[in-house]
Amino acid sequence: MFTRISMVIVTTLAFGPNVGLAQLHFEQPAVSLGELRGGPSYSHRFAFVNESNAIIEIIDVRLGCGCLQPVIDKRSIQPGEKGVLLMNLRTLGQAAGPRSWQAHVRYRCGSATHETALTVAATLRNEITVEPSIVALTVETTLRQEITITNHRPRPLRVTAVVASAAAIRVLGTTERNGVTKIAFEVSRDDLKTQRKEETLFIETDDPDYRQMQIPITLTRAERAEVRATPERVVVTGAGSQLVRLRSTVDKVVRIERADCDDSAIRCTWAAGPGDDATLRISMDPAKMTSATVTVRVHLASPAGNVMTIPVVLRRE
Numbered sequence: 400m401f402t403r404i405s406m407v408i409v410t411t412l413a414f415g416p417n418v419g420l421a422q423l424h425f426e427q428p429a430v431s432l433g434e435l436r437g438g439p440s441y442s443h444r445f446a447f448v449n450e451s452n453a454i455i456e457i458i459d460v461r462l463g464c465g466c467l468q469p470v471i472d473k474r475s476i477q478p479g480e481k482g483v484l485l486m487n488l489r490t491l492g493q494a495a496g497p498r499s500w501q502a503h504v505r506y507r508c509g510s511a512t513h514e515t516a517l518t519v520a521a522t523l524r525n526e527i528t529v530e531p532s533i534v535a536l537t538v539e540t541t542l543r544q545e546i547t548i549t550n551h552r553p554r555p556l557r558v559t560a561v562v563a564s565a566a567a568i569r570v571l572g573t574t575e576r577n578g579v580t581k582i583a584f585e586v587s588r589d590d591l592k593t594q595r596k597e598e599t600l601f602i603e604t605d606d607p608d609y610r611q612m613q614i615p616i617t618l619t620r621a622e623r624a625e626v627r628a629t630p631e632r633v634v635v636t637g638a639g640s641q642l643v644r645l646r647s648t649v650d651k652v653v654r655i656e657r658a659d660c661d662d663s664a665i666r667c668t669w670a671a672g673p674g675d676d677a678t679l680r681i682s683m684d685p686a687k688m689t690s691a692t693v694t695v696r697v698h699l700a701s702p703a704g705n706v707m708t709i710p711v712v713l714r715r716e
Contacts, residue, residue: 437525463501492532532709539621593622640682656700
C-alpha cells in the first residue's frame with residue numbers, strides 16, 4: 400500500500416480559435432522539498448486553476464517512478480475552477496543525495512491533447528536503510544522472506560510491532576543485533592485467494608523520526624503444474640544422453656504417451672517408474688546437430704491432456 404502522494408500537475412495548451420488559450424495552471428509546477436530524512440513518506444499539495452474558457456479533462460498521470468503516487472479527486476475542471484492535486488513521495492529504499500522525480504500529466508481541452516512534465520526534487524539523508532524496500536513474490540508453495548533494517552546512527556531503534564495488511568502474510572518474528580534488525584515473514588500459496596494482490600507490511604518503531612515504515616508487497620499466485628520435470632533444463636553433450644524424471648505434484652500416476660522434438664538430432668525414449676513417476680531419456684546424434692538449443696515436447700497419458708516442454712542445450716563435445 401503506497402502512501403497517498405502529493406503531486407503537481409502543470410499543463411499549458413494552445414487550441415483553436417473557439418477554445419481560446421487552454422491552460423491548466425499550477426502555481427508551482429516544479430518544487431524542491433529541501434533536505435529530507437530518507438525512509439518516511441512525504442506529501443505536497445499543488446494548487447491549480449483552469450485559466451481557459453473550456454472544460455479541461457485530466458486523462459492520465461504517467462509516473463517516472465513508483466515512489467510517486469498522485470491523488471486526483473477531480474478529473475474534469477470547469478473554466479475558472481480551482482483545485483488541489485496531492486502528490487505523495489515514498490523515500491524508503493532510495494539512494495542518498497540530491498534526487499528528482501518526474502511525472503507527466505496528459506489532459507484534454509476540446510479535441511486537443513497535451514502533456515506537461517512536473518518535477519519534485521529533494522536531497523535525501525539516509526540514517527536508516529531497509530532492504531528490500533519493495534517486495535514482489537511469486538508463490539508456488541510457501542515462500543519465506545526477510546526484511547533487514549540497518550540503523551547507521553549511534554541512537555538505537557527498536558521495532559515495536561510488525562503488522563501485515565493481509566492474513567496471507569504471516570510475520571514469523573524479529574531479531575536484533577548490533578543495530579541490524581531482521582524481520583521474517585512467509586506467504587503460502589493456499590492462502591492467496593486471488594491471482595495477484597497488492598499488500599503492505601507496516602513496521603512500527605520507538606523512534607519518533609521513523610514511527611512507521613511501509614513495505615509494499617506484490618503477491619502473485621503461481622499456477623501449480625500437475626507434473627514437474629527434474630532437471631527442468633537439460634544439457635546433452637556429444638553422443639551422450641540425459642535422464643529426466645517426471646513427478647506428479649498432486650499425487651497422481653505419471654505416464655508418457657509420446658515425446659518429440661523438431662530437431663532430428665534428438666531421440667527420446669521413455670519408461671514407467673520408478674514408482675508412480677515416469678522417466679524420459681533424451682539423447683543426441685552430434686552428426687545431425689543443427690542448433691544449440693531445442694525443445695522437447697512430452698505428451699502425457701496420465702495425467703491425461705498434459706503437455707510439458709523441456710528446454711535442451713546441445714553441445715558437440
